[in-house]
Amino acid sequence: MSKALERRAKLREALIEAAERAIATKGLGGLKTRELAQEIGVANGGVYNLVEDVDELILRVGSRTLARLDASLSLAEIGAAAAPREMLVRIAVAYCDFAADNLELWRALFEHRMQPGKPVPEWAISEQMELFRHIYKPLAVLFPQRSPTQLGVTARSLFSAVHGMVALGLEQKLIAVPLGALRSEIATLTRAMVDGLTAKKE
Amino acid sequence: MSKALERRAKLREALIEAAERAIATKGLGGLKTRELAQEIGVANGGVYNLVEDVDELILRVGSRTLARLDASLSLAEIGAAAAPREMLVRIAVAYCDFAADNLELWRALFEHRMQPGKPVPEWAISEQMELFRHIYKPLAVLFPQRSPTQLGVTARSLFSAVHGMVALGLEQKLIAVPLGALRSEIATLTRAMVDGLTAKKE
Missing domain, CATH: 1.10.357.10 (Tetracycline Repressor, domain 2)
Structure with a gap:
């Protein structure tokens, strides 16, 4: 795996884990991609390089x-x-x-x-x-x-x-x-x- | 019942019926008090003279x-x-x-x-x-x-x-x-x- 792909895979996992924590504590309604992006350190739109959509x-x-x-x-x-x-x-x-x-x-x-x-x-x-x-x-x-x-x-x-x-x-x-x-x-x-x-x- | 109370009771019923139609067609997420107010002909805030809250x-x-x-x-x-x-x-x-x-x-x-x-x-x-x-x-x-x-x-x-x-x-x-x-x-x-x-x- 190239460095870039590896980095993307790691970020994707971090994103899914952050989403899991958000849902576990605040429910489905508490899921805000903006907050997740901030948490894993990517730009707001960057989330959509990692998953297709919400x-x-x-x-x-x-x-x-x-x-x-x-x-x-x-x-x-x-x-x-x-x-x-x-x-x-x-x-x-x-x-x-x-x-x-x-x-x-x-x-x-x-x-x-x-x-x-x-x-x-x-x-x-x-x-x-x-x-x-x-x-x-x-x-x-x-x-x-x-x-x-x-x-x-x-x-x-x-x-x-x-x-x-x-x-x-x-x-x-x-x-x-x-x-x-x-x-x-x-x-x-x-x-x-x-x-x-x-x-x-x- | 005074005229004013009568009017309020009628408006309240109209509001509940409008809410019922909205939920029946668009689900709970499709309920917008602003639209209901318009439908029954009261000001936006007027809904809250008829019911306590959503x-x-x-x-x-x-x-x-x-x-x-x-x-x-x-x-x-x-x-x-x-x-x-x-x-x-x-x-x-x-x-x-x-x-x-x-x-x-x-x-x-x-x-x-x-x-x-x-x-x-x-x-x-x-x-x-x-x-x-x-x-x-x-x-x-x-x-x-x-x-x-x-x-x-x-x-x-x-x-x-x-x-x-x-x-x-x-x-x-x-x-x-x-x-x-x-x-x-x-x-x-x-x-x-x-x-x-x-x-x-x-």
Whole structure:
């Protein structure tokens, strides 16, 4: 790598890390490219030599968040009982814990919308999809007769349901839910969903 | 009511309706009090003679959205089989349909955050809580041994799970879900949750 390219790569990493810190402390609304430029020591416009636009910057931060979420879920799986039902419970609770510990970065994953008419790039979609394997694998053991497409739909439904509990639980908009109670409710409902779906065996 | 008070009440209603139209078409981010003032024919600052601040204006629009949601859920209950399980399924699917038909107004209910340090007023909280009766009542039939507090927790969990499916399904961020498929998935998972919780009978 040439000196210039090396310098650019380093600056780009510094930019993404600065954006990550800004989102983590102030949320997506607190991201100001002008401040980031100052922080890493480039001219205001210089940010756009490092990333295409703010969308790409936010997606790169999201990529780091997803990688850490992936690691947290993988960690939760280690030492889990072999039973896929309890595996799914551990994954759901680990998801809740990750969201609670990384509130603003996790929120940014869902709050960010691309500029109108601009699609989410393929690399970002495939990183998101990759995470579904944590849910997909235990489901495949529970429902060996289901097709990959059907398993994909069920994985998405389970994820969405748990995500909803985490999102509204942490938002504390209606009723404040202490984290311990939220974790226990998530475990209860995940077991219920698995039991209900298994009993049906459609 | 004096002429002046009458005029104020009419203007206030016009303001809330104009805000509702703005949110419905452009989302919460498209709400500009300057434009609303122009639309109802008052000076820019005049808006603040009609509502305390933008938070109150958004909450008043939310109040109308909640009232229409309440009516939709009540309608779904009419003609439902007596079985509480199917009642919960109909309510979940009706919630999904309402969200799809009122996308931006429904999003605004969850995206709006009060100015820092300002609590949500009591009247708005109690309007939200009121809606939980749709879920609470069938649950009370299914779980007669549970206390009102426990039933409240379960109602909130079920709502959050269904809300998550609706939110991510309509967001179409990861995978586009056609509305028909989403409704059917919501019905499947609601039945599974009820079956799983009933089988447990803790």
